[in-house]
Amino acid sequence: MKSITITILETSDVHGNIFPINYGNNEPAGLGLAKIATVIKQERSRNPNTIVIDNGDLIQGTPLTYHFVRSNNKKINPMIKLLNHLKYDAAVVGNHEFNYGMKVLQQVIEESTFPWLSANILNDKGNPFIGKPYIIVDLEDGIKAAVLGVTTHFIPNWENPDHIKGLTFGDAFETTKKWVEKIRKQENPDLMIVSYHGGFEAELETGEPSEKLTGENQGYLICKEIDGIDLLLTGHQHRTLAGTVNGVPIVQPSFNGQAIGKVTLQLSKCDERWKITEAKPEILFVSEIEVDNRSIELVEEYEKETQAWLDQPIGQVIGDMTIDDPLKARLYDHPLIEFINKVQMDVAKVAISNTALFNNISKGFPSKITMRDIVSSYIYPNTLSVIRISGKDLKEALERSAGYFMLENGEVVVNPSFTTPKPQHYNYDMWEGINYTFDLSKPIGERVVELTFEGKPIRPDSKYDVVMNNYRAGGGGEYLMFKDKPIIKDIPLDMTELIANYILKRGTIKATVDENRKVIW
Known part of the structure; x- marks a missing residue:
């Protein structure tokens, strides 16, 4: 044979x-x-x-x-x-x-x-x-x-x-x-x-x-x-x-x-x-x-x-935009996340934005920023979309993100559904332009205990224009509440380019936190 x-x-x-x-x-x-x-x-x-x-x-x-x-x-x-x-x-x-x-x-x-x-x-x-x-x-x-x-x-x-x-x-x-x-x-x-x-x-x-x-x-x-x-x-x-x-x-x-x-x-x-x-x-x-x-x-x-392109200087940071603990950057308001959301809101001309810390490797921005720092912090070739969603959609999206965390013996850990079979840290969103609080002592799906926009409670039937990356706007990451929502605006430039342009225009950026988001347990 x-x-x-x-x-x-x-x-x-x-x-x-x-x-x-x-x-x-x-x-x-x-x-x-x-x-x-x-x-x-x-x-x-x-x-x-x-x-x-x-x-x-x-x-x-x-x-x-x-x-x-x-x-x-x-x-x-x-x-x-x-x-x-x-x-x-x-x-x-x-x-x-x-x-x-x-x-x-x-x-x-x-x-x-x-x-x-x-x-x-x-x-x-x-x-x-x-x-x-x-x-x-x-x-x-x-x-x-x-x-x-x-x-x-x-x-x-x-x-x-x-x-x-x-x-x-x-x-x-x-x-x-x-x-x-x-x-x-x-x-x-x-x-x-x-x-x-x-x-x-x-x-x-x-x-x-x-x-x-x-x-x-x-x-x-x-x-x-x-x-x-x-x-x-x-x-x-x-x-x-x-x-x-x-x-x-x-x-x-x-x-x-x-x-x-x-x-x-x-x-x-x-x-x-x-x-x-x-x-x-x-x-x-x-x-x-x-x-x-x-x-x-x-x-x-x-x-x-x-390599020559990556080492081109872009600008500088006043304050600290580095990340030494990715879990803390997700638990507490962080200057890098706030900055990226600010860039998105500035480009899209809207008042509400969300973004994510895509992995646990990013070190954030040092005091002198190069293109290398930008592409290592924002690793995907995302563009931006502005979609119109209801207050109900917004709350559902926050509940989806709140499910990222679990409590073990009183300590906050990452829910295995966001790490297995592959890490999906990019599916935990952090928002700017709204004020909200997660209470991790409550069941998943019932953790949003505070949610306001411009000082007023967000109403389920009210409409809000939100800027986010194209992956999320399409419902990616099980954010199905965003799928097929009206697209108000598309920004076709890659986010790394938008971040670089924002810094180049100003030369200097400030590390700030407005503490609009809180996680309690």
């Missing part, structure tokens, strides 16, 4: 990370595509029957990629330059591929020597908007591997509408089911791989829901209810997963280029058909892997330009 080993490698949610550094301080970090490149080259040299797929969220996420797009650079996108060099077989469109607009995405697709896939993102004629739902990879001994690309259909809940104009996002599960049946019938592949930029909505072992079943993640449903899938590559959730669901091998390789997913399949020929006799899914972390020097050389020029 003849047998062949096939290796499938998956990157996902690389988010613009090539170099093994933290751009906030330039300290070494055990991640990046330059390290992953070493693994890919090693695996290809060991086994010519190797398929390499990127599963989405590739071109956005670091100052390197942001500066490249911002500078209207005529050169090829650095991420694409590397994937071309590494001879990727295909890439799947992720939700963050749309962040810089359709023109940038189309350029990325044109520059790629590999096809981009997404079966469920459709143009106005009802066809896959990039033309390719799947590819066939021909391997040794005539083995045919089909790779179907699918993207979470939840994108309209987050993305700037101008960036996805004319597109329809079909249900990922239903699209996968349709195309797997079609490919099986028309192509008769020996191997059916689905690369899904989405994650798992349920516990892999039990099937118990692990999040609200919004449709954002459908990996468990795909494995459970679609026949004919030999391997599911996943992402989007930034989790580290390797295992099987309903007999289907699955991987999800972390995020920011910290790891690569590897699935080793043993195929044996029996009765003129190839069958999978063994499957080994695993995650290879690259922290101890040396960088691939050729990959570094290819993009070194981009990095030098980025």
Whole structure:
């Protein structure tokens, strides 16, 4: 009986990370595509029957990629330059591929020597908007591997509408089911791989829901209810997963280029058909892997330009806008959060704003501010929207945020629903322009004990114009009370640019707190 080993490698949610550094301080970090490149080259040299797929969220996420797009650079996108060099077989469109607009995405697709896939993102004629739902990879001994690309259909809940104009996002599960049946019938592949930029909505072992079943993640449903899938590559959730669901091998390789997913399949020929006799899914972390020097050389020029841009002085702070304890910055009014809200209100010309401290790494602004400080504190390429909401919506949003905290033995801790299966600190909002108090001794959903605007209680049926980032305005982070609300104004500039412009105009900014928000317990 003849047998062949096939290796499938998956990157996902690389988010613009090539170099093994933290751009906030330039300290070494055990991640990046330059390290992953070493693994890919090693695996290809060991086994010519190797398929390499990127599963989405590739071109956005670091100052390197942001500066490249911002500078209207005529050169090829650095991420694409590397994937071309590494001879990727295909890439799947992720939700963050749309962040810089359709023109940038189309350029990325044109520059790629590999096809981009997404079966469920459709143009106005009802066809896959990039033309390719799947590819066939021909391997040794005539083995045919089909790779179907699918993207979470939840994108309209987050993305700037101008960036996805004319597109329809079909249900990922239903699209996968349709195309797997079609490919099986028309192509008769020996191997059916689905690369899904989405994650798992349920516990892999039990099937118990692990999040609200919004449709954002459908990996468990795909494995459970679609026949004919030999391997599911996943992402989007930034989790580290390797295992099987309903007999289907699955991987999800972390995020920011910290790891690569590897699935080793043993195929044996029996009765003129190839069958999978063994499957080994695993995650290879690259922290101890040396960088691939050729990959570094290819993009070194981009990095030098980025570093020079990051160190440009912007202005200075009077007072203290640094963060030494992220939990305290969320519990008590903090100058950095107040400042960001002030920028948003100034740009939008409204009196109420919300924002978040996106992670626990941000150090805030030192006394002398550079672009590096801004991009390390405001890490997402958000734009702003002003939406009109009711007092009832506003209170519901505050209750959602108040659920971020829990009490354990009288101490305030973060609710695990905001940390598991991935950290979601960015879903705790802090507001400016209103006065409010959370009482953590009360049940979740009943914690807002004071809520006023301009000295008067906020009425459930009154209307208020609020500025917030586009992700939140679309209902992202389970803030469904904001979804489909009237959009009064869109501010299309990236928030880092708005912050930089605000500081450049003034030269000096002051660290202030008006103590409009309180948390008691």
